[in-house]
Amino acid sequence: EVQLVxxxxxxxxPGRSLRLSCTGSGFTFGDSAMTWVRQAPGKGLEWVGLIRSxxxxxxxxxxxxxxxxxxxxxxxxxxxxxxxxxxxxSEDTAVYYCTKGRSELPVWGQGTxxxxxx
Amino acid sequence: DVVMTQSPLSLxxxxxxxxxxxCRSSQSLVNSDGNTYLNWFQQRPGQSPRRLIYKVSNRxxxxxxxxxxxxxxxxxxLRISRVEAEDIGVYYCxxxxxxxxxxxxxxxRLEIK
Numbered sequence: 001e002v003q004l005v006x007x008x009x010x011x012x013x014p015g016r017s018l019r020l021s022c023t024g025s026g027f028t029f030g031d032s033a034m035t036w037v038r039q040a041p042g043k044g045l046e047w048v049g050l051i052r053s054x055x056x057x058x059x060x061x062x063x064x065x066x067x068x069x070x071x072x073x074x075x076x077x078x079x080x081x082x083x084x085x086x087x088x089x090s091e092d093t094a095v096y097y098c099t100k101g102r103s104e105l106p107v108w109g110q111g112t113x114x115x116x117x118x
Numbered sequence: 119d120v121v122m123t124q125s126p127l128s129l130x131x132x133x134x135x136x137x138x139x140x141c142r143s144s145q146s147l148v149n150s151d152g153n154t155y156l157n158w159f160q161q162r163p164g165q166s167p168r169r170l171i172y173k174v175s176n177r178x179x180x181x182x183x184x185x186x187x188x189x190x191x192x193x194x195x196l197r198i199s200r201v202e203a204e205d206i207g208v209y210y211c212x213x214x215x216x217x218x219x220x221x222x223x224x225x226x227r228l229e230i231k
Binding site: 035037044045046047049050061062063064097102103104105106107108109110111 | 155157159166167168169172173178208210212214215217218219220221222223224225
């Protein structure tokens, strides 16, 4: 069974950093692009960014709202994707989901809550 | 960016009755590879999103056949033939043709009358 498990969320002060992890199982992690999507409290879904697989250079794409502040990386040896979030602002408060793939997003994790507040 | 517009945003339905959600994109979602990357997701209360339909009309494994997707170009529809209590939640369309960024509709909240 394909599974994704996010971790690393919590309460963080504005301007600080936080790193989220997404561990995959049940599929060949290194063959898949990995995407991050977030959902602010009571709001809809917002695409954050993605990292392509190694054959595609592990290149990344980001939403305009996080570009320059967030960095997505991966460690295929551990089947983990990371979301490094820097210079956090209150608008980054959301549940962060990792998903498999780039255009079809068939599987989602349970999400991890990030709260940015002083 | 491609704008995805869903209607209605709230959908009260009687159990056993059909339901329909519309999703319109600001430009055609036909990709250069011939595929149309329009997906539908269900988010039940307190749960993460679950994909129901991919590439317009393909049902995911385990999704009841009362769910169906249709459409082409810029106009798409999710239909539930007979609503059941477990269908309560928010439904999102999503386009994966023109990215970055991938974009979602605003969501349609389905509730039981």
